[in-house]
Amino acid sequence: MADTAHPLLPPSVPLLRLAGPDGAEDVQVGGADSTDGLLVSPGAAGLTGLLRGLDGHRTQRAVVTEAAVAGHDPAALTAVLDGLRATGLLVDLDPADLLAAAAGPAAAARTRTELPTATNRASGSRWRTRRAATVLVDGATRVGVPLAAVLAASGVGRVSVRDDGLATAADAVVGGLGADDEGRPRALAAADAVRRASPLTDLRPLPPGAPVDLVVLTRPWAASDPLAADLQRRGVAHLVATVRGETGVVGPLVVPGATGCLRCADLHRRDADPRWPALAAQLTAGETPPGGATVTCLATVVTATVQVLALLDGGGAPLTLGTTLELRPPDLLPRTRRWPAHPECGCVHAGAEGPDAPSAAHSSFGGQWSASAPPGPDGAGAAATADH
Template sequence: MPPVPPAAPATVVLAPHRSLLHRGIASRLLGLDPASAIAADDLSPALAAMLDDLVAPVDRDILVARAARRGASAGEADELLRELVAAGAVVDATAQHRLARRRATAAVLVRGDGPLAVGIAAGLGRAGVGAVHIESGGVVLTADLGTGYLDADRGRNRGEAATDAVRRLAPGIRVGALPARTTADLVVLTDALAVDGATARGLVDRGVLHLQVRVRDGLGIVGPLVLPARSACLHCLDLYRAERDPGWPAVAAQLVGRPGRAAPHCVLATAGLGVAQALAALDGPAAGPAPAAVDATLELDADAGHLVRRPWTPHPGCGCGASRLPLEPGAGAGEPNATCGLPDRQETIQR
């Protein structure tokens, strides 16, 4: 006998981003993804109407009682709800409210001198992050356009123009410089090919989550997302690179503050991927599995439509302390075209 699905949450709603479509009088389609869409067929008018009501949050008991008044039995209405929740097509509506409140109280610092900084800051603001503080030097260049700056912003101070761009998309958001004696929940380090060691060490020492996002040789690189003392840090990756190439420290010194290069569409796609990883970090484990960029870099080839997750392990010679933690079973397993720890000889040194 198959197990009985658990009771539906007290308040239910259609899962985020799903459509509810009519396939006929007695049939509904919940979602369009072939891997997760649910087709509910042979529905009575009462049950079909119950599914239609799921487009907005509704109390489970009220929903079932309404279906009963329309002619369905309370038992079959409740069973259908349980099955849809178990399939992931219907979710706890209060969880979405909690997630929105969590984002609204979060503060993120975006630091970078280029198009990724404004794109990620604007994306975070549009996603409901309450405070997005921007540190961006220099002036807006033609190469910076395409992720939030306007043509009229060329020549303006990047920080001021980025602040205006975020406010255009998210009125009421707290922007500008990070207030004194305030620690951001997350720092996003953008555009530069490498981060100076003092900055990276300072973030680890203060226990601040941070995410690196840049483009390199036409590719987008997102990660690692550093959980201080719990995951591979930026210095861990540099130690592995130096083991492969004794000349790496000299190369890395030239990359600090230097922007990478990629086509505008690649920069835009990289900003989107960076926003997704930043939100996963802010939302926490209650929102789903660990962010993919923890102990990894995500390498995006927008032209080829190819995304590779490349795992990294904490380096035993790094002082961040993450290497002393036990590895979780199966960490990094099953990823296509990826390697753990030290890159192999066919790979570029910056991976």
């Protein structure tokens, strides 16, 4: 590893002291749970303090030089750092990754906590990609607001929540709007909730037509929203993340031109049950009251966050491409439904839906989408709870 690397040992990695066989003190770094650890024997005096000081701000050359002045063996310390890298405990940062921590101690501490999961030895840092990303959350719902807060805390640089309504007591949820927000504009109350989670995030409303990396649709029946058709027409990637009744729904993730769209899912549902258009019209006739238990809403938030970050990070094809994940109480284990492009829709270019489908977002979508039809509903009730 080059001595210009900026090593970070996450604060969560335990440093444990052990009595060695000859009376000297050994140091166990990590290895207390399912992760690999490194035993340093004998542990030089002051080693734990030196390791705990690896905050990513200094190059390895500076770390080793300072340690040598303090009496540490440079070769031995380099071997320890290389050993920690081999176990995956040590993270090498780019200096630009720490720019988001420049606003004060709290932001710096939070950034050090988030950075390890946004940095991968194979693909390098994803942190700068997240900081440069813009995500629009449409709907300050019991899923939308905590989702925006978690995305902001995970490093997404600009998170805008769009909602023209006023908050009600029923909108309150852990990590989202509070009971004291009742009567306030939902968009302003949502911005306050996100700001509490991540003060550095850009929360400014997005002007019409502004470029965005992803739009998350959090209203229960997004396929019937004119916004979805507009996003499809403009080629903007969008993801459904909502709770319908008591079921959390994440997906499909739509990449216009590369995957089936939300209208495709509606057409598949119509094929399975000709009554679906009449049912959908009733479901979308008015504003749907907030639904879902808190644990369902938050499970939906976490599942959606993983999908959003997979898209922004570009580490592989998100699971929800052309697919929905249903989280049903009480176990909330995900049930998968696949929604391929419908032949009547024409939204996917010929030959596009498949392993070599083009990307319309950051990710290089190399995953293969299922071409099988979604499971048919068992009557009207099942049709009303399936995904779209």
